[in-house]
Amino acid sequence: MSIYLDEKNPSKHKPFLDASADVVEYVRYLEVIAGKSANTAFNYYCDLRNFSRFMKQRRGLVPEDQPLSEIDPKGLDTAFWGSVTREDIYEYLYFLNQNCGNKKSSTARRLASLHGFYDYLVNQVSRLEQDPTSAVRPPKLDKVLPKYLTAEQSLDLLESTRFQSDFPERDYCMVVLFLNCGMRLAELVGMNLEDIDFAQRQVRLFGKGHKERMIYLNDACVEALQRYLEKRGSLEGLSPKERAVFVTRRRKERISNRRVEQLVTGAMKAAGLKGFSTHKLRHTAATLMYQTGNVDILTLKQLLGHSSVGTTQIYTHLQEFQVRAAIEANPLGEVSAKRDALSSGNETEGDVLYTSEQGSHEGSGDTAFSEGSSPANGVLTGAEEADEPNPGQPMEALRGAAKEGFGLDLEALDPSEPELQDAKPE
Known part of the structure; x- marks a missing residue:
């Protein structure tokens, strides 16, 4: 757990002082003016300290072999933040992905911290004129379905x-x-x-x-x-x-x-x-x-x-299981042509369609629908709905759960x- 945050009193914490003056002032702005929670402010604070260490190493301000975690994040003034380029930002994002193994979501969060910091320096306190992060877009996030219990x-x-x-x-x-x-x-x-x-x-x-x-x-x-x-x-x-x-x-x-x-x-x-x-x-x-x-x-x-x-x-x-049920309940899904009729080239036999339930059907080419189904809208009947296997969660267990x-x-x-x-x- 952080040395700053107190879990039992999440709105209270020690002063954030282990960073450059601009970063400390920005974090205070987040809490007092922007109304962010202590936890959100702390996450931004950690991101900016990490970026400070990366930039010190990239600019040769510390020994090249010094571990990143041991680099002092303090001592960077406003002029230094103004010297950061778009290329520096891209290199940092590459470093997060390749060296730190950050996921796309984590990288996007750290980029958001930089966006907010430079927006503060440029638009809120007017200490800088250029924002090197303005044209940098976050990585496209993968669409991951939420994992849940049945x-x-x-x-x-x-x-x-x-x-x-x-x-x-x-x-x-x-x-x-x-x-x-x-x-x-x-x-x-x-x-x-x-x-x-x-x-x-x-x-x-x-x-x-x-x-x-x-x-x-x-x-x-x-x-x-x-x-x-x-x-x-x-x-x-x-x-x-x-x-x-x-x-x-x-x-x-x-x-x-x-x-x-x-x-x-x-x-x-x-x-x-x-x-x-x-x-x-x-x-x-x-x-x-x-x-x-x-x-x-x-x-x-x-x-x-x-x-x-x-x-x-x-x-x-979560509607996918309903979509699947509707497709599988479509009566046309049970219709198939007789194999030997197709292979023999017999046009009369080939015109006859069979459902999986019937096995055979005598007719003049009209499609056979199961009893109670509607070819117009594919709405499930009571019997079909009860027999339909649910690829999602067991819905019977949810009856009355809202109350x-x-x-x-x-x-x-x-x-x-x-x-x-x-x-x-x-």
Whole structure:
């Protein structure tokens, strides 16, 4: 974790001073004027320090064999930033890709930091006249579909939270909120008691850029929260002034992002789930909600707290299983000509079309449609829809999920069970 940021107080940090004066002032501008979060400002700060080290090495201001991480990023004045050329920027991007192994998304993020920094120097404080990054475009990003858990895997994960710590009510509640509300890790950790409104069945979240939004709580969320808060209230030594919803059992303070990740990772491992991160639970919530067909893209955008609908559109790939089902249900897909008729050249026999179900059909060339289908629009009948294999997620498990949500029998969450006896306290 950074020496600057405090996970338990994400809005507080030590002064960012380990960089040139222009960089430090820019980071302060991001937080105070632009309203960026401490985490966003810190990421930009790290990017600019890394660029400072690269440029010192490129200009021969440090020994050539000195490791990049050991180069002091301070000591570069405004005139130096003004001497940076477009070629320097391209070389830096090449360095990130070839030497650092950065993905396209990481390279684009670091270029965005440089764009913002030079925009600040040129347009905000008028210290420079030229912006060397103005004509540099980010790499074209690959369109990667979000990885998510199936409904069955989600239930397995919830079940496994019973065995990962001496506080199963808390761990279960956190996973329930992730899977049902699609909240970010920082949003869950930052929740305070006053943010929960059981009367209105909603919770207030503070997302990126200090954006506030209200999230509806379904039955599973309400039940899990009420059970956990009852246990939380009985913790010995917990200060009544502690407003954090989720706390550690040993220190009686707000749980950290890292600890939540450890708990979720442990639960996933116990459930036999590999290759999933905590953030994938957010993708899972969005995916399962979208697959029910009851959530449009704009509603999903608001629910997830996206600033642009373009970000939310990544979930539109989830319609693919419906498209495939519609194509496979098309009655023309079952029509085939009799092989021996085609091979023999018999025009009379060749005009006859057969479906895979019939095996043969006597007619004058009219296509045979299965009963109940519509050649005009290809709409699935009730029978076809029920029999259609789903290449996406098991949709039957999602029936009613919008109201009840994903949850288990909470009476099974008994910390006195043998599996919990050997659990180590935090």
